[in-house]
Amino acid sequence: MLLAMLGGAVVAQEETPAGSPLSSEAFESVTPRPAEPLSKVDLNEAIRLDTLTIPSPGELMSALNKEAKPNWQNEYRQPIPTTFSSRAQIALNVGGLIADGYIALEAEDAQQVKNIGKDIVALAKSLAVSDSVIARGNSIVDFAENNEWPALKEELEATQNEVKLALEQQRDGDLVWLVSLGGWIRGTDAVSGMISENYTPESARLLRQPAIVSLMREKMKTLPEKVQNDPLVEHVSQKLNTLETLVSFPPESTPSAEEVKELKKVTKELVEEISRKEESK
Amino acid sequence: MGGLLLSSVPHPAQSPSPSPVATPASPGKPSDAEVAARASALEVAGAFSNDGFKIRDGHWTGAIKLKEPKVIQVNLYAGNQYWFIAAATEEAKSVQVAVYDETGKPVEWEPYYNERQSAAGFSPSASGPYYVSVEATEGDPATFCLIYSYK
Numbered sequence: 392m393l394l395a396m397l398g399g400a401v402v403a404q405e406e407t408p409a410g411s412p413l414s415s416e417a418f419e420s421v422t423p424r425p426a427e428p429l430s431k432v433d434l435n436e437a438i439r440l441d442t443l444t445i446p447s448p449g450e451l452m453s454a455l456n457k458e459a460k461p462n463w464q465n466e467y468r469q470p471i472p473t474t475f476s477s478r479a480q481i482a483l484n485v486g487g488l489i490a491d492g493y494i495a496l497e498a499e500d501a502q503q504v505k506n507i508g509k510d511i512v513a514l515a516k517s518l519a520v521s522d523s524v525i526a527r528g529n530s531i532v533d534f535a536e537n538n539e540w541p542a543l544k545e546e547l548e549a550t551q552n553e554v555k556l557a558l559e560q561q562r563d564g565d566l567v568w569l570v571s572l573g574g575w576i577r578g579t580d581a582v583s584g585m586i587s588e589n590y591t592p593e594s595a596r597l598l599r600q601p602a603i604v605s606l607m608r609e610k611m612k613t614l615p616e617k618v619q620n621d622p623l624v625e626h627v628s629q630k631l632n633t634l635e636t637l638v639s640f641p642p643e644s645t646p647s648a649e650e651v652k653e654l655k656k657v658t659k660e661l662v663e664e665i666s667r668k669e670e671s672k
Numbered sequence: 673m674g675g676l677l678l679s680s681v682p683h684p685a686q687s688p689s690p691s692p693v694a695t696p697a698s699p700g701k702p703s704d705a706e707v708a709a710r711a712s713a714l715e716v717a718g719a720f721s722n723d724g725f726k727i728r729d730g731h732w733t734g735a736i737k738l739k740e741p742k743v744i745q746v747n748l749y750a751g752n753q754y755w756f757i758a759a760a761t762e763e764a765k766s767v768q769v770a771v772y773d774e775t776g777k778p779v780e781w782e783p784y785y786n787e788r789q790s791a792a793g794f795s796p797s798a799s800g801p802y803y804v805s806v807e808a809t810e811g812d813p814a815t816f817c818l819i820y821s822y823k
Contacts, residue, residue, distance in 0.1 A: 428778060433743050433805075434745075438732065439744070442728070444746055444747065450749055450822055457751040541726065545726055552730065597751070599798070
């Protein structure tokens with residue numbers, strides 16, 4: 392037995408606040424040392440990373456699957472162009488396509504996953520990224536052909552992170568947050584659409600994401616001036632103000648059906664504008 | 673309840689290989705210590721994968737020492753289950769992971785502990801921002817890595 396005991400006190404299996412024991416058969420529980428509350432300084436100085444602080448689109452979809460039985464195919468969109476001249480627009484669309492990949496995964500639609508994987512590779516090539524991204528894209532196609540859904544979820548995020556790494560290596564690290572933003576907007580578009588079609592208070596409360604939009608707005612302000620002046624980026628920045636209002640409600644509140652519809656409307660329009668080719672001038 | 677022999681943990685390579693994304697704590701190529709800490713964290717995460725948990729591809733590495741917890745903000749969704757997993761290099765004798773709500777108040781979490789590997793299981797009842805701390809509770813300054821998985 393390799394498990395040690397923290398503080399020497401072994402206790403019975405505890406249940407989490409939500410009432411679902413986590414992996415209870417696999418691990419022994421031990422009592423953690425009581426944690427002190429964090430100070431305001433701790434909260435303000437907490438690290439915020441795009442790869443951990445921003446949830447993957449799959450996490451939001453996973454939560455919705457527990458509240459409803461969504462028909463994810465209803466949230467498919469037409470294939471988007473894969474040739475843009477603006478690198479900022481490409482970054483936003485890579486994130487959006489990754490979210491499309493999660494939607495196709497939830498629908499367990501192998502052909503759709505393969506199509507999206509090919510589009511991701513095409514967009515990545517226009518960023519002149521490394522062969523590793525292309526290899527990831529090819530892996531997506533291979534996993535889809537074999538219906539390896541759990542592995543695909545991890546491969547999709549790994550592909551997104553390879554693109555981000557390539558951007559950093561090309562001194563385009565500022566665009567990394569745009570990849571995350573594009574994915575979050577498309578994921579929220581799809582999930583708010585599903586919720587507005589089959590509204591329940593429980594599912595509507597999933598849309599509470601104030602810190603994500605706040606962080607995205609903060610990061611948009613740190614983009615190089617040239618990128619901030621891109622008309623599409625300017626437009627997205629403005630819309631984030633509206634989005635922040637829509638997803639920033641108190642924990643005990645529930646957005647109304649109308650508010651969810653409004654969120655769907657705003658995110659849908661943004662998704663369309665991000666993928667519109669003439670916007671990249 | 674039976675414990676888990678770590679030797680039974682599937683090798684992370686059975687899953688899609690993680691991408692080498694750099695973090696602000698480790699610009700450029702990761703150090704050997706960061707790679708070792710991440711491999712150790714992935715070893716634990718591999719066991720949770722058997723239970724259906726998906727491992728996030730991102731990670732956070734950095735230096736850690738006694739009484740100086742490191743804190744990261746995460747955004748969680750109600751209904752999902754999460755494991756936050758930290759591992760440190762051998763200089764640290766033990767590490768602890770803790771989870772806090774958006775006001776900084778500790779929440780109840782399910783702990784897993786194995787010397788330099790530690791994890792906190794949490795299932796939020798409300799969607800929103802939370803904080804996760806990693807703290808060395810014994811030993812010398814070391815390098816740590818935090819990852820998380822969800823289902």
